Amino acid sequence: MNILIIGSGGREHAFAWKIKQSKHCNELFIAPGNAGTSTCGTNLDIKVNDFETLKHAALQHHIEMIVVGPEDPLVNGIYDYFTANPETKHIQIVGPSAEAAQLEGSKAFAKAFMQRHDIPTASYKEFNSANFEEGLEYINNHSLPIVLKADGLAAGKGVLICTSHEDALHEFDQMIRHAKFGKASNKVVIESFLKGIEVSVFAITDGKSFCVLPEAKDYKRIGAGDTGLNTGGMGAVSPVPFFDETLKDKIVRTIIEPTISGFEKEKLVYKGFVFFGLMIDNGEPYVIEYNCRMGDPETEVVIPRIKNDLVELLSAIDSGNLNEMFIVQDENAAATTFLVSGGYPGNYLTEKVISGLNLITENESLCFHSGTKKINEKIVTNGGRVIAVTDFGKDIKQAVRASLATIEKIKFDEMYFRSDIGFEFVS
Numbered sequence: 485m486n487i488l489i490i491g492s493g494g495r496e497h498a499f500a501w502k503i504k505q506s507k508h509c510n511e512l513f514i515a516p517g518n519a520g521t522s523t524c525g526t527n528l529d530i531k532v533n534d535f536e537t538l539k540h541a542a543l544q545h546h547i548e549m550i551v552v553g554p555e556d557p558l559v560n561g562i563y564d565y566f567t568a569n570p571e572t573k574h575i576q577i578v579g580p581s582a583e584a585a586q587l588e589g590s591k592a593f594a595k596a597f598m599q600r601h602d603i604p605t606a607s608y609k610e611f612n613s614a615n616f617e618e619g620l621e622y623i624n625n626h627s628l629p630i631v632l633k634a635d636g637l638a639a640g641k642g643v644l645i646c647t648s649h650e651d652a653l654h655e656f657d658q659m660i661r662h663a664k665f666g667k668a669s670n671k672v673v674i675e676s677f678l679k680g681i682e683v684s685v686f687a688i689t690d691g692k693s694f695c696v697l698p699e700a701k702d703y704k705r706i707g708a709g710d711t712g713l714n715t716g717g718m719g720a721v722s723p724v725p726f727f728d729e730t731l732k733d734k735i736v737r738t739i740i741e742p743t744i745s746g747f748e749k750e751k752l753v754y755k756g757f758v759f760f761g762l763m764i765d766n767g768e769p770y771v772i773e774y775n776c777r778m779g780d781p782e783t784e785v786v787i788p789r790i791k792n793d794l795v796e797l798l799s800a801i802d803s804g805n806l807n808e809m810f811i812v813q814d815e816n817a818a819a820t821t822f823l824v825s826g827g828y829p830g831n832y833l834t835e836k837v838i839s840g841l842n843l844i845t846e847n848e849s850l851c852f853h854s855g856t857k858k859i860n861e862k863i864v865t866n867g868g869r870v871i872a873v874t875d876f877g878k879d880i881k882q883a884v885r886a887s888l889a890t891i892e893k894i895k896f897d898e899m900y901f902r903s904d905i906g907f908e909f910v911s
């Protein structure tokens with residue numbers, strides 16, 4: 485079948501790399517893609533939220549499956565747009581309906597869903613301009629640190645962890661009365677702080693059954709030892725050493741099963757990836773957040789560790805036999821290190837020529853492009869996060885070492901990366 489991937493990051497390059505290996509994939513298209521995805525299929529210069537143009541392209545190229553990478557088009561209703569239209573309803577959209585995508589699109593929706601289904605998460609209350617004064621009082625009486633979350637999508641910036649009441653009161657005022665995150669912070673969720681270690685867990689679901697994918701740990705801070713500003717993610721590892729069968733069983737029983745049966749009970753149409761952002765405190769898992777898509781850079785370590793044919797897995801969502809699928813995981817560990825532009829996550833320059841990629845062969849290492857594009861046959865930088873370099877090893881230490889060795893071959897002006905991805909598992 486012909487397949488279209490929507491998005492342009494390392495996640496979508498990893499999808500493209502895996503999908504092009506499927507015996508079920510005939511032609512592969514990526515909209516809009518990047519310099520890396522163009523080596524796996526044909527890039528289409530269409531924006532991820534331009535549903536009308538995506539529809540024309542899907543019909544023109546006889547697309548039968550669309551894999552949606554980022555959250556934006558999902559929250560904006562791409563699933564509903566394609567399935568409601570008689571011309572395109574035969575196309576399988578991998579992703580949730582707009583209503584179900586609210587699990588990521590609205591923190592208040594996600595918290596209320598968890599409460600209804602007894603899913604462990606931090607205690608919370610939601611506020612808007614109507615109960616603003618009550619919010620001030622709630623903050624004053626709350627233990628520290630206090631977590632403030634803009635309800636809507638805020639490009640990963642809408643979560644503030646405040647260590648003083650003054651700071652929390654100020655930020656709360658900024659969010660609700662001064663639209664700090666635009667419309668996204670009209671409503672604010674205030675929740676208690678969870679301590680522990682974070683882990684990213686993923687499932688594929690048809691809304692009734694599910695398959696759990698390999699787990700991963702993501703390193704979000706810009707600096708070594710998890711210091712400095714938050715980024716989109718500077719690297720990831722999979723598997724996560726403390727994620728044993730006991731913990732996995734507990735997560736399945738207390739979080740994944742009630743979430744999926746919650747979809748069924750509430751008639752939420754969900755036919756795609758679910759990303760459970762979890763905090764593990766003393767062996768007890770809590771949901772920090774749901775995302776309605778795969779993670780980036782987690783996908784760059786999770787997808788290469790799945791031995792199954794990805795198209796076969798994704799097709800099972802539609803054909804109703806997902807419960808017969810068994811995920812076969814590579815025993816090797818994978819680590820990915822993101823090469824980023826100097827200055828990121830602040831201002832940075834683009835169009836820096838990237839050299840050395842031709843020295844890396846695919847059977848040794850995988851270079852998943854993110855912010856890259858081609859100008860006159862040269863590959864240049866085109867974003868903050870540029871390339872995720874994934875390597876493998878018998879354990880995380882070896883995988884990270886291999887990733888760092890590969891990076892030595894790649895160069896661009898003001899290239900920066902963290903050399904300590906997976907640091908807490910490497911001694």
Ligand code: AMP
Pocket residue numbers: 606631640641642643645675676677678679682761772773
């Ligand atoms: P999010 O935008 O929801 O992914 O949150 C960003 C990050 O903030 C998470 O990955 C956590 O590191 C942190 N975070 C969010 N909520 C909490 C919480 N209740 N307790 C502790 N950390 C949190």
Ligand code: GLY
Pocket residue numbers: 702716717775778779780781782
């Ligand atoms: N790596 C975290 C995310 O994709 O949201």
